Amino acid sequence: MSAEVTPSNHDQAAPRDALTKLAGLLQADMEACSKAIVSRMDSPVALIGQVAAHIVAAGGKRLRPLLTLAAARMCGYAGGQRHVHLAACVEFIHTATLLHDDVVDESRLRRGLDSANAIFDNKTPILVGDFMFARAFQLMVEDGSLHVLRILCTASATIAEGEVLQLVTQHDLTTTEERYLDVVRGKTAALFSAAAQVGAVVAARPLAEEDALASYGQDLGIAFQLVDDALDYAADQAVLGKTVGDDFREGKVTLPVLIAYADGTEEERAFWRRVLEDGTQTDEDLPHAMQLLERHRAIARTVERAAGFVRSAQAALSIFPPSALRDALTDVATYTIQRVH
Amino acid sequence: MSAEVTPSNHDQAAPRDALTKLAGLLQADMEACSKAIVSRMDSPVALIGQVAAHIVAAGGKRLRPLLTLAAARMCGYAGGQRHVHLAACVEFIHTATLLHDDVVDESRLRRGLDSANAIFDNKTPILVGDFMFARAFQLMVEDGSLHVLRILCTASATIAEGEVLQLVTQHDLTTTEERYLDVVRGKTAALFSAAAQVGAVVAARPLAEEDALASYGQDLGIAFQLVDDALDYAADQAVLGKTVGDDFREGKVTLPVLIAYADGTEEERAFWRRVLEDGTQTDEDLPHAMQLLERHRAIARTVERAAGFVRSAQAALSIFPPSALRDALTDVATYTIQRVH
Numbered sequence: 001m002s003a004e005v006t007p008s009n010h011d012q013a014a015p016r017d018a019l020t021k022l023a024g025l026l027q028a029d030m031e032a033c034s035k036a037i038v039s040r041m042d043s044p045v046a047l048i049g050q051v052a053a054h055i056v057a058a059g060g061k062r063l064r065p066l067l068t069l070a071a072a073r074m075c076g077y078a079g080g081q082r083h084v085h086l087a088a089c090v091e092f093i094h095t096a097t098l099l100h101d102d103v104v105d106e107s108r109l110r111r112g113l114d115s116a117n118a119i120f121d122n123k124t125p126i127l128v129g130d131f132m133f134a135r136a137f138q139l140m141v142e143d144g145s146l147h148v149l150r151i152l153c154t155a156s157a158t159i160a161e162g163e164v165l166q167l168v169t170q171h172d173l174t175t176t177e178e179r180y181l182d183v184v185r186g187k188t189a190a191l192f193s194a195a196a197q198v199g200a201v202v203a204a205r206p207l208a209e210e211d212a213l214a215s216y217g218q219d220l221g222i223a224f225q226l227v228d229d230a231l232d233y234a235a236d237q238a239v240l241g242k243t244v245g246d247d248f249r250e251g252k253v254t255l256p257v258l259i260a261y262a263d264g265t266e267e268e269r270a271f272w273r274r275v276l277e278d279g280t281q282t283d284e285d286l287p288h289a290m291q292l293l294e295r296h297r298a299i300a301r302t303v304e305r306a307a308g309f310v311r312s313a314q315a316a317l318s319i320f321p322p323s324a325l326r327d328a329l330t331d332v333a334t335y336t337i338q339r340v341h
Numbered sequence: 342m343s344a345e346v347t348p349s350n351h352d353q354a355a356p357r358d359a360l361t362k363l364a365g366l367l368q369a370d371m372e373a374c375s376k377a378i379v380s381r382m383d384s385p386v387a388l389i390g391q392v393a394a395h396i397v398a399a400g401g402k403r404l405r406p407l408l409t410l411a412a413a414r415m416c417g418y419a420g421g422q423r424h425v426h427l428a429a430c431v432e433f434i435h436t437a438t439l440l441h442d443d444v445v446d447e448s449r450l451r452r453g454l455d456s457a458n459a460i461f462d463n464k465t466p467i468l469v470g471d472f473m474f475a476r477a478f479q480l481m482v483e484d485g486s487l488h489v490l491r492i493l494c495t496a497s498a499t500i501a502e503g504e505v506l507q508l509v510t511q512h513d514l515t516t517t518e519e520r521y522l523d524v525v526r527g528k529t530a531a532l533f534s535a536a537a538q539v540g541a542v543v544a545a546r547p548l549a550e551e552d553a554l555a556s557y558g559q560d561l562g563i564a565f566q567l568v569d570d571a572l573d574y575a576a577d578q579a580v581l582g583k584t585v586g587d588d589f590r591e592g593k594v595t596l597p598v599l600i601a602y603a604d605g606t607e608e609e610r611a612f613w614r615r616v617l618e619d620g621t622q623t624d625e626d627l628p629h630a631m632q633l634l635e636r637h638r639a640i641a642r643t644v645e646r647a648a649g650f651v652r653s654a655q656a657a658l659s660i661f662p663p664s665a666l667r668d669a670l671t672d673v674a675t676y677t678i679q680r681v682h
Contacts, residue, residue: 045502047509100471104464123445123508126467130441130474131501137478137494146482149490153478160472161386167464168388 018331019061022070025328029069029084030062036088040139043131051116051128055095063224063332064195065091071199071213074325082202085139086148090195092136093152097159097191099129104163105250148201155194162186171251171277173261173269180255184225185218192221212316216329219313223336226306229254230299231339233290245286251276255305257289259298268292306337359672360402363411366669370410370425371403377429381480384472392457392469396436404565404673405536406432412540412554415666423543426480427489431536433477434493438500438532440470445504446591489542496535503527512592512618514602514610521596525566526559533562553657557670560654564677567647570595571640572680574631586627592617596646598630600639609633647678 023030041052065087072083101107102115103122116125133156140149166183169175196217200210232247233256247254253276261272271292275285293299310333320326364371382393406428413424442448443456444463457466474497481490507524510516537558541551573588574597588595594617602613612633616626634640651674661667 043502043505045505045509047505048502097471100467104467122463124505126441126445127501127504127508130438131498131505133471133474134494134497134501137490138498141487141490141494144487146485146487149478149482153475153482156475157472157479160468160475161384161389163468164384164386164388164465164472167468168386 018328018335019063019066022066022325022328022332023062025325026066026069026073029073029087030066032081032084033062033065033069033087033091036084037091040088040092040135041132047120047124048128048131051099051120051124052095052132054116054119055098062091064094064191067192067195067217067220067329068199070325070329071196072202073199074320074323074329075200075203075205075209075213077199077203079202082143083199085143086198086202087195089136089139089143089152090191090198092132092139093156093159094191096129096132096136097163097187099125099132101163104167105246107246145201148198151194151197151201155190158186158190160186162188162190166252169253171279172253173257173272173277175253175258177255177258180253180258181222184222188225188228189218189221192224193217196220208319212319215316216313216333219309219316220333220336223306223309223313223333226255226302226309227337227339230256230302230306233293234299248275248286248289249281251279255302256293256298259301260292260296263296263298264292303337310334310337359669359676360404360407363407363666363669363673364403366666367407367410367414370414370428371407373422373425374403374406374410374428374432377425378432381429381433381476382473388461388465389469389472392440392461392465393436393473395457395460396439403432405435405532408533408536408558408561408670409540411666411670412537413543414540415661415664415670416541416544416546416550416554418540418544420543423484424540426484427539427543428536430477430480430484430493431532431539433473433480434497434500435532437470437473437477438504438528440466440473442504445508446587448587486542489539492535492538492542496531499527499531501527503529503531507593510594512620513594514598514613514618516594516599518596518599521594521599522563525563529566529569530559530562533565534558537561549660553660556657557654557674560650560657561674561677564647564650564654564674567596567643567650568678568680571597571643571647574634575640589616589627589630590622592620596643597634597639600642601633601637604637604639605633644678651675651678 037056041049041056043049068087068090069083077083099116103117103125107115107117116128136152137149140152162183162185165179166187169179169183193214194217197210197214200213229247232244232254246252257272257276261269264272271285271288275281275289313333314330317326317329378397382390382397384390409428409431410424418424440457444458444466448456448458457469477493478490481493503524503526506520507528510520510524534555535558538551538555541554570588573585573595587593598613598617602610605613612626612629616622616630654674655671658667658670
């Protein structure tokens with residue numbers, strides 16, 4: 001493949017199909033990665049294969065493994081299939097966290113299909129998630145780089161810390177924006193960051209390039225989650241692939257809410273406290289919450305914050321020479337905020 | 342410490358305090374291990390520390406880390422504190438599985454105290470378990486041995502497979518003994534085996550000694566679980582530190598039940614199907630089940646099976662020269678079956 005040496009001819013419009021374009025540049029790698037994911041989920045225990053097949057069949061964007069593959073190729077990696085196997089690890093870690101998240105959040109939809117806990121029960125996804133997590137580490141050990149293992153172990157611990165912190169901030173409107181961002185850095189950005197950084201590691205690039213890709217992934221991940229939190233109040237269910245208003249019903253305190261709460265009248269604040277802290281909700285409450293978010297431009301302001309992280313992510317790529325893959329990674333960052341209609 | 346070079350003066354009576362004796366031979370190591378466990382559970386997220394402190398305060402026998410320490414010292418390890426850190430890893434992996442098991446089984450007691458899910462909720466132990474699992478891998482990466490990582494990652498995947506297989510066999514009286522033993526090998530014996538094997542690895546002993554310790558741990562783990570399954574129908578709750586009859590209420594198909602079912606009359610089999618497969622139980626059913634187990638000597642026969650694994654575990658130690666630690670490990674195997682009154 002010649003993608004990483006093609007000179008930049010960057011379309012500033014950053015098309016909405018940025019992800020498709022990036023995946024297209026990495027088509028062979030993505031196919032190899034999908035095969036690795038399927039073949040390495042094997043277990044003599046049939047139920048593990050069934051759960052894994054369900055969640056893999058649901059697809060998803062495969063954004064995280066795509067970051068590993070893109071970063072490795074942009075860094076000139078051409079030494080074998082390490083990037084493919086590590087991209088599969090990254091997806092396994094992500095899948096394990098999804099299985100556990102859906103149990104914790106009692107979600108019924110995932111990637112537009114019934115969630116594993118909706119189809120099986122709560123027990124199965126807890127244990128299959130543990131298997132996928134362990135299998136991810138087995139794959140990393142096979143790869144044999146302690147540096148890669150350190151990056152992805154640290155990310156895994158940080159993810160779990162972010163998830164626990166999210167539990168603590170749930171139903172708590174005194175949560176500060178900084179603490180909210182700590183949750184986001186943990187539950188989402190840590191894996192984006194590690195996924196991108198690992199690409200530089202397999203390509204044996206200098207630490208400065210590792211750090212640049214780690215920063216890119218980190219800021220991309222934050223932007224991605226901010227927009228996800230906005231979409232929970234703004235998207236079509238069909239587009240989102242999960243239920244609109246999930247965060248609201250679960251009493252999650254996200255940036256749109258923090259903005260509307262900070263700017264709200266005393267009556268509005270009493271509303272937020274009732275629905276998110278006390279958890280007393282009626283059918284009219286979600287539409288009313290959306291009106292309040294609109295009144296305070298909370299969705300737009302959340303996306304503006306996300307745009308700041310997108311610019312920062314894109315700036316981190318500047319140490320790399322221009323290439324089609326660098327452009328595609330730049331566009332993927334822009335795409336993140338274009339998901340809001 | 343001179344324990345590993347002291348000539349054998351083996352008390353064949355295998356005192357009931359075999360665990361205390363083993364821990365006594367390793368007192369400094371066990372104290373260092375306890376310190377490592379406490380210090381490495383640290384997290385800026387306070388709730389993680391609270392859950393960890395709760396489960397650590399409950400104590401437990403620390404049998405698995407003890408195996409790592411004993412194996413390392415018996416193999417002559419004197420090169421530093423690697424065995425201590427890896428023993429802490431083993432305990433972290435074990436603790437993570439306990440937290441998840443108690444959610445899956447809806448247990449209310451653990452180590453004689455309220456379980457984490459009883460005190461907090463179901464969400465917290467799922468996420469804190471994930472953190473402990475990730476933290477265990479971080480500690481292993483710090484240790485820096487890919488061989489150790491491979492052993493403990495494989496064990497972790499095998500544990501999860503065993504737990505999933507246990508879900509599949511639950512409520513299913515057509516489960517074969519072989520399949521039941523697969524569950525036991527996964528959920529319990531894999532970590533015992535890995536814990537002991539790692540001791541030989543840090544001492545840089547030949548593969549034959551690694552294998553011998555892996556076999557010892559494997560068979561000890563099977564014996565331990567068989568006896569645990571017997572105790573679920575036979576012990577005092579105070580002695581067991583968990584609720585008697587848990588397996589029965591959860592419809593777990595264990596060896597005592599398989600023995601009584603195989604030898605039972607048609608009426609007895611109908612009873613087992615109603616209480617374990619249909620899950621329709623009254624207060625009189627547990628005492629009746631215990632009578633049936635007594636009638637078919639199912640507890641005694643389970644312990645006899647366990648005794649076979651104990652002998653096999655002890656035989657695996659024969660390649661090591663006699664020493665106080667080898668004797669203590671031999672006695673610990675005997676102790677396993679002496680837990681049944």
